[in-house]
Amino acid sequence: MVYGKGRLSVLAMSDQAAAADITIAEMPAPKPLPEIERTVSEIGAKVAKARAERGWSLSQLAERAGLSTAAVHKIEKSGMTPTIASLMKVASALGKSVGFFVEEVEATRPVTVIRAGERSRLYTSKQGLELQNISGRYGPFWVAGAEAFVDPGADSGPEPMSHPGEELVLLLEGRMIFTIDGETYELEPGDSIHFRTVRPHSWANPDQSDARAIWLAIRGS
Numbered sequence: 232m233v234y235g236k237g238r239l240s241v242l243a244m245s246d247q248a249a250a251a252d253i254t255i256a257e258m259p260a261p262k263p264l265p266e267i268e269r270t271v272s273e274i275g276a277k278v279a280k281a282r283a284e285r286g287w288s289l290s291q292l293a294e295r296a297g298l299s300t301a302a303v304h305k306i307e308k309s310g311m312t313p314t315i316a317s318l319m320k321v322a323s324a325l326g327k328s329v330g331f332f333v334e335e336v337e338a339t340r341p342v343t344v345i346r347a348g349e350r351s352r353l354y355t356s357k358q359g360l361e362l363q364n365i366s367g368r369y370g371p372f373w374v375a376g377a378e379a380f381v382d383p384g385a386d387s388g389p390e391p392m393s394h395p396g397e398e399l400v401l402l403l404e405g406r407m408i409f410t411i412d413g414e415t416y417e418l419e420p421g422d423s424i425h426f427r428t429v430r431p432h433s434w435a436n437p438d439q440s441d442a443r444a445i446w447l448a449i450r451g452s
Contacts, residue, residue, distance in 0.1 A: 274318070274332045275309040281325045284450060286394035295324035326354025343367030353377055359385025362446070374449050381407065381442040391431035397449040399425040405442030408435045
């Protein structure tokens with residue numbers, strides 16, 4: 232559900248003394264090599280975590296990113312440092328910016344305000360589902376939230392999902408059906424459902440009219 236600045240500052244060369252009239256004294260001190268190595272070494276874990284949050288297998292991420300399953304596996308296990316092109320493909324598939332994987336960890340912003348007309352549209356692989364972000368970055372915060380718009384007849388797909396964390400859904404309009412661990416729950420406007428996402432789960436809008444909900448995801452520890 233996510234985010235980050237689209238900069239490659241930690242992987243870019245240190246400005247190459249951008250203009251001839253810039254003196255050495257005016258140039259910022261280069262980042263110590265161990266910090267760069269640490270940042271690069273953490274890319275794999277960030278990719279694996281983002282993939283797990285979506286409940287995707289290695290092959291599913293590889294297919295969406297246009298890479299081989301072996302390449303994604305090596306990236307996640309830090310057995311291969313991805314090229315910028317490969318990292319861009321992986322980031323795009325996961326709905327994140329390249330900066331998310333290479334930027335410094337930022338201090339948690341204590342308050343995030345998102346105006347109604349400034350919501351970003353979140354990436355989702357599900358057809359007939361639109362997610363408009365209502366929360367801070369899914370990184371510093373433990374909860375990610377979206378206003379979800381579900382088309383008539385849309386569902387989460389043929390296979391149940393399973394991944395670490397929890398989800399809390401408050402239905403505002405329409406009707407939705409959730410299946411958790413093989414048990415079906417039907418929601419009407421005003422109803423909510425809260426469940427651990429490690430359990431096999433799926434959802435559907437069975438009606439011929441749109442459904443709208445507030446959808447919160449709490450990531451696993």
